[in-house]
Amino acid sequence: MRKPIPVDEAIERVMAWCREGEKEYISLEQCDGRILAEHIEATMPIPWFDRSPYDGYALSAEATTEASSDHPILLEVVATVGAGTVWDGLLTPKQAVKIMTGAAIPDGANAVIMVELTKEIEKEGKRFVQIRRKVDEGENISRVGEDMKQGEIVVEKGTMIHPGIVAVLATFGYDRVPVMKKPKVAIISTGSELLHVYEPLEKGKIRNSNAYMLQAQIRRAGGEPILFGKVADTFEHTLQVIQKALREADVVITTGGVSVGDFDYMPHVYEHLGAQLLFNKVAMRPGSVTSAAVFEKKMLFGLSGNPSACYVGFELFARPFIKAMLGQSKRYLTRAQAVLQKDFLKPNPFTRFVRASVSHQDGMLHVEPVGKDKSNIVSSLAQANALLVLPGGTRGFQAGSRVDVLLLHDEGDCVWS
Ligand code: AMP
Ligand code: MG
Numbered sequence: 001m002r003k004p005i006p007v008d009e010a011i012e013r014v015m016a017w018c019r020e021g022e023k024e025y026i027s028l029e030q031c032d033g034r035i036l037a038e039h040i041e042a043t044m045p046i047p048w049f050d051r052s053p054y055d056g057y058a059l060s061a062e063a064t065t066e067a068s069s070d071h072p073i074l075l076e077v078v079a080t081v082g083a084g085t086v087w088d089g090l091l092t093p094k095q096a097v098k099i100m101t102g103a104a105i106p107d108g109a110n111a112v113i114m115v116e117l118t119k120e121i122e123k124e125g126k127r128f129v130q131i132r133r134k135v136d137e138g139e140n141i142s143r144v145g146e147d148m149k150q151g152e153i154v155v156e157k158g159t160m161i162h163p164g165i166v167a168v169l170a171t172f173g174y175d176r177v178p179v180m181k182k183p184k185v186a187i188i189s190t191g192s193e194l195l196h197v198y199e200p201l202e203k204g205k206i207r208n209s210n211a212y213m214l215q216a217q218i219r220r221a222g223g224e225p226i227l228f229g230k231v232a233d234t235f236e237h238t239l240q241v242i243q244k245a246l247r248e249a250d251v252v253i254t255t256g257g258v259s260v261g262d263f264d265y266m267p268h269v270y271e272h273l274g275a276q277l278l279f280n281k282v283a284m285r286p287g288s289v290t291s292a293a294v295f296e297k298k299m300l301f302g303l304s305g306n307p308s309a310c311y312v313g314f315e316l317f318a319r320p321f322i323k324a325m326l327g328q329s330k331r332y333l334t335r336a337q338a339v340l341q342k343d344f345l346k347p348n349p350f351t352r353f354v355r356a357s358v359s360h361q362d363g364m365l366h367v368e369p370v371g372k373d374k375s376n377i378v379s380s381l382a383q384a385n386a387l388l389v390l391p392g393g394t395r396g397f398q399a400g401s402r403v404d405v406l407l408l409h410d411e412g413d414c415v416w417s
Helices: 007-015 163-171 210-221 235-248 266-273 307-325 379-383
Strands: 023-027 056-059 073-081 095-099 111-114 118-123 126-131 153-155 176-180 184-190 224-231 251-255 276-279 291-295 298-303 334-340 351-361 364-369 386-390 402-407
Touching: 007 276, 007 291, 007 307, 056 073, 056 126, 073 118, 153 163, 184 210, 184 235, 210 224, 210 251, 210 307, 224 235, 235 251, 235 266, 235 298, 251 307, 266 291, 266 298, 298 307, 307 351, 307 379, 334 386, 351 379, 351 402, 364 386, 364 402
Parallel strands: 073 095, 184 224, 184 251, 251 298, 334 364
Antiparallel strands: 023 176, 056 095, 056 111, 073 126, 118 126, 276 291, 291 298, 334 402, 351 364, 351 386, 386 402
């Protein structure tokens, strides 16, 4: 007899085995969607020279103390600098340099007045700028380090690289970016009833949908899926493919064959390998037969063949394991509170993860089950954007109750590349 353990404990047993993976360097152009393998520390202040944030005139603020609309002052314009060019003279208090956004502030200048507040005039073949107000020292100067100070940690390791982080990386000159290697995750589908998607249907057979679903789930979690195809329900074939997968992948996921049927060989394979069984029964629905075992420090997830059980088993156990290998601190599905919109009155001896749909209404999260909820159902997986969590030992929940939900498509932490 198998002894069910609580979901939390099953997760803990799995996570106790996770270790952080390796890093690799990839080009800046390819790095978005990957996970940073090192902190990004400001190796220099940004900006690294004082710059003008506007088009205007760089000047010495002291020269403007007397300026007002009644008493405009005139400064001689001795040069014009655009972004990328530098005027290397030394400005005197009676002078100004016309300066464009992004250009370096000339020596001797300590403020910029915006071009809109000035008028340029010509007198005796010379250029002058007329100024009608006092300018304060430091006004309109982007100071060294204003954006990022040298030594500051700008982005932490384990963060998924998004477009804003790409900008920071480029600013510091990373043409190669340290990212975590994607853990290789093998997918093995067991079941003599399975057909490849391109094979013609035959009576009694079904298409292998789990493999492709898992492939997408693994990618979303940041792993690199490797399809090991389907294996018939024989001990030898199953063992042989699992051994191959263990040699080639960091994590091995099997689907099906993990229960107590006559042709369920996974328990025998674990035993034959001498793998350390972490659990083979979890107090949850769907997926109570979900199993996990460790062989030579590699995790074997034995997920149910039932599509919804397979999906839930992956999200609860394999996803955080992969994310931990990637060094991500946020590993688990986002948990939120929502108001149940319909009665769900089935008594729950085990914790239920009900495929559900959440939506924001009047500043609150509403949730309702998407319909068919048996573990063999595929359609509800396509409709669900959350799992409604109903703890075990309850008699069901009435509409209006506050319930926990796990968000499935939380874009902030998906990896897409
Ligand atoms: P099992 O876990 O092997 O007892 O399978 C449970 C149910 O899931 C059976 O109805 C199987 O036919 C079905 N099933 C198993 N593997 C897959 C798969 N890869 N894709 C879709 N359904 C599957
Ligand atoms: Mg089977």
